[in-house]
Amino acid sequence: MALLNFRKRDEAGQPVDPRMETFLGGFSIEVMPRTAEKIDDFRDLLPRGTRVYIAHIDGTPIEDMVTTAARLADEGFDVMPHFPARIIADAPTLEDWINRYQGEAGVTQALLLAGGVTEPHGDFHSSMQLLETGLFDRAGFKRLHVAGHPEGNKDIDPDGGDRMVMDALRWKQAFSDRTDADMALATQFCFEAQPVIDWASRLTDEGIKLPIHIGIAGPAKLQTLIKFAIACGVGPSLRVLQKRAMDVTKLLLPYEPTELVAQLAAHKAANPDFNITNVHMFPLGGIKTSAKWTQDHGGASGVPANQQG
Template structure:
């Protein structure tokens, strides 16, 4: 007789039941796609609430034509596209002006995420998001909402010594820009896995006079191995230990990781501290946008439920 007949049933996935606090935090969440992943979705209206902000990641080598086409499609389907502008792959002012004009003309974008970009050597004149803002081209074109990077766990590309002196200096500049401009600004962060890290960071920023709201990056449901791979590649810091600890538990190793625990902790904190800088959640759908969207809906993250959240993509 096979020993397989005596195997214990796999434990249920690690989930946290939705609460009114979690539903409140999930209202207005955003999610991220790339042109090549967007192509796999037949209709975003089957997955996301109408009006959802959808960031479009611009990876080095992605043609601007594909980026603009994705933004135009999302707009046509009733969503609010927010394309990335990675400074280090934009060659010059003329290129930047052309990109903005195309996004405005073909997809009616009024918002953008400005980043340095994950490229070691700049392709041209720009190396930071601050330089992009200083051109004045976004304001001139009517792009009124600008999100910039926030780093709850630091960023070794900016501060190689593991500190945060340069990150803090850049953040103060961005706060000053918000103070002296009409731009609606917010900090969009890399994903992390520990609520305490995010809360401590947000409290520290507020104490230092930063008022920019935080749109906190959270990884959507995915295989544990997938999350660990992306976390290492993206430079996730201290909170990576949450995944490493889980990986040591063989009963959980093969189960999908879901963000219920961190979301529950963040929601409870936000409910108790409504003036926290943590304003919204931004999902990185590392396990697939359909999986992420269904999790968000199940946990209250939809003001209107999509027509068919179980649609195949």
């Protein structure tokens, strides 16, 4: 009976859309050490085995990152720490981080990305350089995710185009083809379904076969989302939030990703081979708020570990 309750939306009592339930299966979520400290037990919030990314913000000590990774692993979650190239001084530092994560938390997966800083702190400026070191392969990492940008990335293509972004994706696809690591694209969050669908379809046409874990912003105040969206370089889909901000009746209501996820879920259900395979949640309005949303809209896919049989 407890499972049945999770198959209904708490706020409306309506049955969960089975397409949403399927689409949210195996969703992941992102935390930081300081936000993770506020959660007594992630098993009260997330399904057993959920992949939890740990964002490494510039200035966060590696000790805090590893401690958070070990705590999450002990609670039964798949841990995927960020490795931001531009804040890693050199190859010995990278190897030390890998060894710490592996030795102290049993980590075997990572998200490799350039990172949010403009100027590199050391020898690396891209995720491709991290891959080229061979250190993850030698350490036996089984899963490596890299960044995807459905609305472009001005850090890579300052002119607003996407030629260099596409070249980088082709390189990453070729790397995946010649290695044993399971690779995928984890994307920035956005707010419109059709541009995401068009971008993902274009990747297929370009021969880029990496599975896509689409970034979704969890429920949050509109002002909070707009602030994060601008800071993170979200592109044209920002207009969805701006339009909402102009509607006085919606200005004070929190944003929820329900419509966006429902549209993507419907497309996936109609096109099972579509290359978006997972949802990656950015809990910009708080981890508990995002977890509650997945419980309300994900049916069996959102049941927390402590309430599973």
